[in-house]
Amino acid sequence: MTRRPRQVGVNVIVHYRVARETGATIAVERTGEGSWLEQEAGWMSYCVNHSQVCWHPTRALAIYHAAAPSGWCGDCARIADGTSPRITTGKVD
Numbered sequence: 001m002t003r004r005p006r007q008v009g010v011n012v013i014v015h016y017r018v019a020r021e022t023g024a025t026i027a028v029e030r031t032g033e034g035s036w037l038e039q040e041a042g043w044m045s046y047c048v049n050h051s052q053v054c055w056h057p058t059r060a061l062a063i064y065h066a067a068a069p070s071g072w073c074g075d076c077a078r079i080a081d082g083t084s085p086r087i088t089t090g091k092v093d
């Protein structure tokens with residue numbers, strides 16, 4: 001599901017989705033100027049449930065990785081491999 005861009009601090013959330021593989025809610029954000037998180041990458045996938053971040057050079061990569069958080073979020077990886085229970089409360093508000 002896509003929503004309109006929303007400013008969060010100096011970052012802008014441009015995309016939200018509930019990852020099918022774990023049920024976690026993932027935000028795709030454009031890092032803002034002056035952000036303490038700012039890196040050369042410029043884009044990030046953010047696991048809202050586990051507060052994990054994965055940096056990307058392009059928006060397309062950030063959206064691509066938002067669909068598969070088990071590749072970069074350790075807690076999501078434990079859900080994907082069956083160690084932890086799936087998240088059932090994930091939603092796009």
Ligand SMILES: [Zn+2]
Nearest residue numbers: 047050073076
């Ligand atoms: Zn996660």
